[in-house]
Amino acid sequence: MPEELKEKFKAFVNVLEKKDFFKGTEPGSQGTVTDFLIRPFTKFHSSTEYQQRYALAEEKFLARQTPSSAPTQPAAVPPQPDLDPKTIEEAERFKTQGIRKLQRSRFISFFKRK
Numbered sequence: 001m002p003e004e005l006k007e008k009f010k011a012f013v014n015v016l017e018k019k020d021f022f023k024g025t026e027p028g029s030q031g032t033v034t035d036f037l038i039r040p041f042t043k044f045h046s047s048t049e050y051q052q053r054y055a056l057a058e059e060k061f062l063a064r065q066t067p068s069s070a071p072t073q074p075a076a077v078p079p080q081p082d083l084d085p086k087t088i089e090e091a092e093r094f095k096t097q098g099i100r101k102l103q104r105s106r107f108i109s110f111f112k113r114k
Helices: 003-018 033-041 050-065 085-104 106-112
Strands: none
Touching: 003 050
């Protein structure tokens, strides 16, 4: 593990300990394959699986810290249509007419009543 991540990992392990990730285990103990396979199906955890959980925590931590192999690309920006000023002026006029009609409509005035 890189040196710059060791402090972050210690903090990560502290959070896991507070959330009882290592509950029922003895620090420094080794787990068996059977313990690891049975663990998801039982509420009882063997006291010998601390190192397995520690390794799992380290693996997940490193997976989150390293950038993914998929290159990230910025979202494609749709091309802006070339509009002439006359078209923009006409659109603004229709917009203004629509706003006026909505303001005069019974539907809008119904919601403005108190």
